[in-house]
Amino acid sequence: MKTLLEQTFSQVNIGILVVDKQYIITLCNDFITNHTQQDNTEIVGSYLFNTFPTLPKKWLQRRIDSIVLLKNSSFISWEQRPSLFDFASSRPITGINEKMIQNCTLFPILDDENQVSHICITVTDATATAVTQLRLKQISNRLNKEKKEQQRLIDKLEETKNQLLQSEKMASIGQLAAGVAHEINNPVGFIKSNFASLKSYAEDINSAIGKYNDIIRTLENEVVYESVDNINNEHDVEFVLEDITSLLTESFDGISRIEDIVKSLKHFSRADTNQWEKTDINQGIEETLKVVAHELKYIAEVEKNFGELPPVECLPMQVNQVLVNLLVNAGQAIGPDKSDGKITITTQHKNQYVAIVISDNGKGINEENLVKIFDPFFTTKAVGQGTGLGLSLSYNIIKKHSGDITVESALGKGTSFTISLPITQNADDELDS
Ligand SMILES: Nc1ncnc2c1ncn2[C@@H]1O[C@H](COP(=O)(O)OP(=O)(O)OP(=O)(O)O)[C@@H](O)[C@H]1O
Ligand SMILES: [Mg+2]
Incomplete structure (x- = not known):
């Protein structure tokens, strides 16, 4: 007949393994036997690393030895070592994890002289928590990725908006230029034609004055000749006549250049x-x-x-x-x-x-x-x-x-x-x- 304490120890939903300082298993409960599918009699008395050959031997030995020495306990979380013991999950979630994910604790058992006589190892099934946490992590990663993608799209949108603004600005400058060019074109047209007439009138006047001068010379009237000469000198007529021609030629060139610029502006800002x-x-x-x-x-x-x-x-x-x-x-x-x-x-x-x-x-x-x-x-x-x-x-x-x-x-x-x-x-x- 087992005592209540023994029953509790056997049936508690946590794996309990007790080993001595030579790593020989001294005690284990049903959780352990169920998951190893071995009898209690087979396990008890066996060498820990023979019964559980997948355990990281050197690593675990070092941990146990340090517990013996320092009398402290040690926690091994699933994040550090997801499956220290190679057990199947008691609640396998198909497709996600068939292996049990565990939190394990190692702590010293002290004898009457306060010396470590044994080491107790407990194994808790953390599969459900771990799976939920992993899922949460996946979701959070996905959300982060989506957030980054959204930011990228927002940036792109902003960039496109600004490019649009700049091309709109260019387009409206173009329209403005085309409008101005059109308005300038008409006055430039008649100024150019007026200048052409002016040039030919100036040539006429020039030749007429030349002829007057010739006639005056043939008159052989000193008085008239002198007065006309005085007027000519007073008004610098010879220079004026020469300069009128060159001024008109220069202005004509200027207008042709304006015409050219206007044509370029119109061409530059084509509507199409x-x-x-x-x-x-x-x-x-x-x-x-x-x-x-x-x-x-x-x-x-x-x-x-x-x-x-x-x-x-x-x-x-x-x-x-x-x-x-x-x-x-x-x-x-x-x-x-x-x-x-x-x-x-x-x-x-x-x-x-x-x-x-x-x-x-x-x-x-x-x-x-x-x-x-x-x-x-x-x-x-x-x-x-x-x-x-x-x-x-x-x-x-x-x-x-x-x-x-x-x-x-x-x-x-x-x-x-x-x-x-x-x-x-x-x-x-x-x-x-
Ligand atoms: N010919 C150049 N010589 C020296 N630096 C230049 C020259 N062309 C561009 N840069 C540099 O590149 C930068 C970006 O040029 P960009 O034409 O894109 O913008 P911006 O001239 O600063 O402004 P915006 O063109 O919008 O008025 C300029 O600020 C300038 O530092
Ligand atoms: Mg620039």
């Missing part, structure tokens, strides 16, 4: 902004230069080395926008204080591509910034001066053309951007314009 067209890139650069002329005028001399280019299939307005961004950046990098500012624009035809190289002798970009300049919002300019979107937008436009944009720079010496554009687009690329 998103049409793929076979375009003359050199002409596009000329037009763009006229548009940014006022930005560069007192800053840099612009040298053009244009090669002969085939027409390039592109979105001309957008390519112009890239050129504006690069030229304005070059001007800003040179700045108003440099006396020998220079921007060189080179174009070249290479196999299936054309290359546009825009170089400046401005302040250059340091290595650290060089990798960031195409990032949206990266700017070294003062607040309100730069949004940091110019190059990122340019990069996207060139990529949309299946082209490439690269940069080389030397601090204090200058920067060179190279754009290469394929001459023709393949059909798939055009679809996502």
Whole structure:
């Protein structure tokens, strides 16, 4: 007949194993026998590491020895060693864990002389807790991942919004320019025609005065001759007549230039902004230069080395926008204080591509910034001066053309951007314009 204490010890839902200092099992309960499927008589008296060959022998021996020495207890959590004893789970959750996950405790049993005589090992089934915790961890990981993905989407949305803003700004500048160009066109037209008439009237007057002078000379009347000569000298008529011609010629040239600029503005800001067209890139650069002329005028001399280019299939307005961004950046990098500012624009035809190289002798970009300049919002300019979107937008436009944009720079010496554009687009690329 077992005592109540013995019954409790046998039946408690915790594995209890007692070993002596030589690792011989002295006692164990039903939890242990049930999970090893061995009889109590087989287990008791056996060497711990023979009965449980999967135990980490050296590690556990060291732990037991230190308990003997220090008389302390030790906790082995499932997170540290999920299954110290190779037991099947008493509540296997199919597909997740067939092995029992355990929390184990080791503590010393002291004799009457307060010496460690035995070591007790307890085993608690922590499978359910562990599985729940692992699930929670998985869920939390998933949530974190989703949160990161959402943040990425928010960032992307923000970036797209700003790009949209910038292209809207460019589009409205374009519309404004087109409107102004249209308004200027009419007065310039009649001024030019008036000047043409003025020029011919001036020529008439010039020739008439010449004829008067000839007649006066033939009169051989000294008094008349002298008075006319006086009037001519007083009014500097000879110079005036000469200057009128050159003033009119100069003004006529000026008006032709205005006409040219207006034409470029109109062309630059064509309404059909998103049409793929076979375009003359050199002409596009000329037009763009006229548009940014006022930005560069007192800053840099612009040298053009244009090669002969085939027409390039592109979105001309957008390519112009890239050129504006690069030229304005070059001007800003040179700045108003440099006396020998220079921007060189080179174009070249290479196999299936054309290359546009825009170089400046401005302040250059340091290595650290060089990798960031195409990032949206990266700017070294003062607040309100730069949004940091110019190059990122340019990069996207060139990529949309299946082209490439690269940069080389030397601090204090200058920067060179190279754009290469394929001459023709393949059909798939055009679809996502
Ligand atoms: N030619 C250049 N020389 C030196 N630095 C340059 C040059 N081009 C670009 N950078 C650097 O790259 C940064 C980013 O250029 P980006 O055109 O994208 O923006 P931004 O010019 O600062 O502002 P935004 O173009 O929106 O007005 C600039 O702030 C500048 O530091
Ligand atoms: Mg810029």
